[in-house]
Amino acid sequence: MVDSRRVPVGIVGASGYGGVQLVRLLIDHPDVEIVYMGGDSTAGKAFGDIYPHLGHAVSLKVEAVDPVAIQQRCEIVFLSVPNGLACQLAPQLVANGCKVLDLSADYRFSNLSTYTTWYGKERTDNETAASSVYGLPELYRERIAEAQLVGCPGCYPTASLLALSPLLKQGLIVPETAIIDAKSGTSGGGREAKIGMLLAEADNSIAAYNVARHRHTPEIEQICSELAGHEVTVQFTPHLIPMVRGILSTVYATLRDPGLVRDDLITIYRAFYRNSPWVRVCDGGIFPQTKWACGSNLCYIGIEVDTRTRRVIVMSAIDNLIKGQAGQAVQCMNLMMGWDETLGLPKLGFYP
């Protein structure tokens, strides 16, 4: 039975890693109740058949994806589906009054032609897309609070933009010198059976992939350009790391003012994130470990200045499935509902 004091929420695509994180976080959230779980490939199954360890905590069955049923039962809907599917569901859900949080790439781009170029799909939902807000609360808190549709950022863009934003916003770096060398655990690849993601293949190894052509590049550039006030091109290289969770972005950029020292930048970052409870700027000489963030919605940022090269090096660490995905979506939901943005989210990593 639905608890009438709790807001009814639905999850489309509950069986993937994004979905199971959402399930976990929303069960622990004090003000919502999961009333619908949808997924075409797993329709009809109990959630406990997919994740046996959650069978005792989730009694819902996965249902076929039916927008009419969703909008009748849910006030809030999370879309945790492959790119290109959310844009087939969101317009109707939005039109019928649902608040929608899309975890795919479909509603991240203000310019749909960028989406079509990088994702290879034509779009016709221009009006819906135009209404969506990019779900990075640290930059767009106010707009998210008023949005009905949020396009939640990718995991790499979340880590990378939190590292880069203060520098670009304050004009501290030469934008075109920005290089992002990012490292991710393999859960970022999703719960799909792929040979390259087998433990026997991916463990005890590291490699770059999609060098110079990863789809998160235009997403990062869109926000960087907005912050810089002009078109910015960045270098972005993702690497696969032999670990389950976590992203570290190591960002390099040349400082405009060679007189800036590390402590100046720490001060600037702390001011920039003063009202952002999920960002922690480390003391000088401390460089964040992804493990610190794992299990929490936190982003840890470390800063160094190399006076020999005039570069700033910024490292940001997040849990790719929490702050990089499901946790950030819940943070956005909190804002959309007028709740405290920390509500129901894990505040401390499960170290070690």
Added chain:
Amino acid sequence: MVDSRRVPVGIVGASGYGGVQLVRLLIDHPDVEIVYMGGDSTAGKAFGDIYPHLGHAVSLKVEAVDPVAIQQRCEIVFLSVPNGLACQLAPQLVANGCKVLDLSADYRFSNLSTYTTWYGKERTDNETAASSVYGLPELYRERIAEAQLVGCPGCYPTASLLALSPLLKQGLIVPETAIIDAKSGTSGGGREAKIGMLLAEADNSIAAYNVARHRHTPEIEQICSELAGHEVTVQFTPHLIPMVRGILSTVYATLRDPGLVRDDLITIYRAFYRNSPWVRVCDGGIFPQTKWACGSNLCYIGIEVDTRTRRVIVMSAIDNLIKGQAGQAVQCMNLMMGWDETLGLPKLGFYP
């Protein structure tokens, strides 16, 4: 009993990771025989007490370090000792006719004041140091062949220089744009009990360390400067990866000629390494995994050009304990003895 057809070699510092790799490689080498193993902290122990799995293969005891005994029994000596100790042993060994391969930092620098600045130790062995050759065979094959003392490169410099050298030698990049984002397995930290290297700490985590101040920086810059023909400063950032072995260096640099495409660079690299049996340049679109190299003396190099940013991205993968340490020392020994540089070294990784 010593096999008279085999050259007698000694290892000082046989109990660390570099030492145990040397032991393993030299046992399999057809033309040498280990006749001496030294180490002050483990003196008196059988090697099988330190590494029980090798007890059946190594009957030698570890002896106290006595230069007179070493030079009487050994034609070749590997020094696998902490920085600052090799320079106390090498002068006498060299003076008495031994061929010496130092795996520490002591004989890597042509300018000893650079060593003193970064390693904090005054040196008085200028003459010996001046006679040493930097043991990166792909660059200094001929000089190594004639050397009596070789300062073997660090693990990061090996991977990084093999990635950068063709670009610098041919003048293809703007040198000061070079950024090296390097990732290493934890065995690079040696066999010392440190909390940060515990599995419980280092597993499922990644972080940068010694940002803007790692001691391998001047070593890389020394060789880059020599290749470029002028003083070069590079950005070097090491990261600790939750895996045992392997280094990946991801190198970024701005191309002088924006017309160069990936295939041009692959051609240039293959020509540069034509006579280097231990370097493999991947086909276009293939990015090396450290696992490919693990267990072998190979370095795999992958190359990409980003036409949007005019940068070249070069990735090099090695086994940090083989090509990055003990294997490279054996490769140098082969050259010093006039043998084929592949002699006795593992040619294929133990994938997966």
Added chain:
Amino acid sequence: MVDSRRVPVGIVGASGYGGVQLVRLLIDHPDVEIVYMGGDSTAGKAFGDIYPHLGHAVSLKVEAVDPVAIQQRCEIVFLSVPNGLACQLAPQLVANGCKVLDLSADYRFSNLSTYTTWYGKERTDNETAASSVYGLPELYRERIAEAQLVGCPGCYPTASLLALSPLLKQGLIVPETAIIDAKSGTSGGGREAKIGMLLAEADNSIAAYNVARHRHTPEIEQICSELAGHEVTVQFTPHLIPMVRGILSTVYATLRDPGLVRDDLITIYRAFYRNSPWVRVCDGGIFPQTKWACGSNLCYIGIEVDTRTRRVIVMSAIDNLIKGQAGQAVQCMNLMMGWDETLGLPKLGFYP
């Protein structure tokens, strides 16, 4: 400032893995507040100096261990110190009215001579020891609720006893056939710098240790004997697994009644644990993964009967640092305080 609605608690030994888990769990607990953190080796340090990622959440400094200060400020005290130290602190704390939860082995034994035999230390605190209760709530819920001093079980005994208890209590097996083959992540070894626990050593390897002589053996046997009503000897073999957290105990025993089938046993186990919210008995054919439990206070139990051999095989999976250590201590505290035993404890693992 202390929140007057919250019970003041102290942690002695806050810098180890048990300590940092306690800190994390107690911060999230709604009815307590950490007011004291003690540790002689780290006295004077801010907790954020030891665990930088928690600096923003914990403002307390670690203090020298002073029983007088502790009992003045704390109503509840957790002792997370090495074996042999708790018994020097507990008598005074108990005498002065504190509720004490000891995570070491000191108060687990009803017979102190067993302790002395296995831990090599004479004891004089017989009276205090006699008042202590073994802190496994699933067996001793009522006694814990009335105790002032609880000796919290070891990680292996927790997993092993939850697997074995229903069989012994109901007389279903031949007790002396019980064999426990246990597997633990390396965090069970604590946050001490030991070469064998280095990632480079422990990763990608597995081995048994302390075969036939691990100190958790008498602890398991004490409870098994109590359940069986006569002296029971068990075989216990611990193994080190290349992972951070988690214990799996695989328990073998010969059934007295060859007619019992798997479903019978599942029914018996579910009845046995009907009022135990932290134990989940899997459906037939489902075998628990430690990952399911990691990050939560849950124990998952899977059961199989081999009709060919007349043996039952029971597998139990826990997070060694939560249900196997800090979480169980908090569960005991809840009972001692008359609170719901699930209060403030994580209910769902952070899968994957």
Added chain:
Amino acid sequence: MVDSRRVPVGIVGASGYGGVQLVRLLIDHPDVEIVYMGGDSTAGKAFGDIYPHLGHAVSLKVEAVDPVAIQQRCEIVFLSVPNGLACQLAPQLVANGCKVLDLSADYRFSNLSTYTTWYGKERTDNETAASSVYGLPELYRERIAEAQLVGCPGCYPTASLLALSPLLKQGLIVPETAIIDAKSGTSGGGREAKIGMLLAEADNSIAAYNVARHRHTPEIEQICSELAGHEVTVQFTPHLIPMVRGILSTVYATLRDPGLVRDDLITIYRAFYRNSPWVRVCDGGIFPQTKWACGSNLCYIGIEVDTRTRRVIVMSAIDNLIKGQAGQAVQCMNLMMGWDETLGLPKLGFYP
């Protein structure tokens, strides 16, 4: 061009883990040359397309599986194909004079009805099957030397039988008390895309699987029965360990003679394996780590006696892909060809 001094060998199923190990080992073998690589799913591909890191070392293309072509070109054939396929190829190859080493389960059983019961496939090649020899050289060295067809053991049976054989052969234990608790790295599952084998799923977790019904059980029991001289039933439980390579079998059994001590058993084991160069019996108190064996064809055995329980505990560690699969096949080939059984096989693990 084929080196006329080398024996031409073929590999059917070269693209799996067994295959790639065979390729690696046979390339390094001094007396054979790979002249054929077959595989229906990868036919037409260069081996370097499947394993880019081996492209420089293997110039052969994978060909469709054609028995006529194989027997014309190969003197020795390794079948590294799924269960149920080898029995369709072997009869013809054997009839045409090839020496055949099958790595699947097809030729491991002297009684084909056991095969049919456990593998669900009817067989008609009784005559061929009757001629096959079980390829565990430590037990059947002489018969392998004279065989034309060898059914190579499974990975678990190899480790388990090497631990159990001396006990059974000498009648030292009560056979029905034998319990094998085995732990394997995930490469044992092969190079197939399965969700449970993804790094994100399998890392940092451990679980048992196929409890009381794993197909390696009858294989182990067949040999145990032969050694004991009567029908023996054993308990066998496999576990999946978060590591790439390695198997540890922990074997429990009750001693017939309670007076036997550990040193007696070590002496017995060393005598039993006196002529087995690939088995190493550890000194008392030393328990083998799988890492010691990884990369080599060695099996390390550790022995303990628990005088409290009258049980012997034997631990055996192997590399599941070498001694447990491809290396053992090469060892058998050496015997079949009259060569030294150590020829061309790696003697030392690549520790750490």
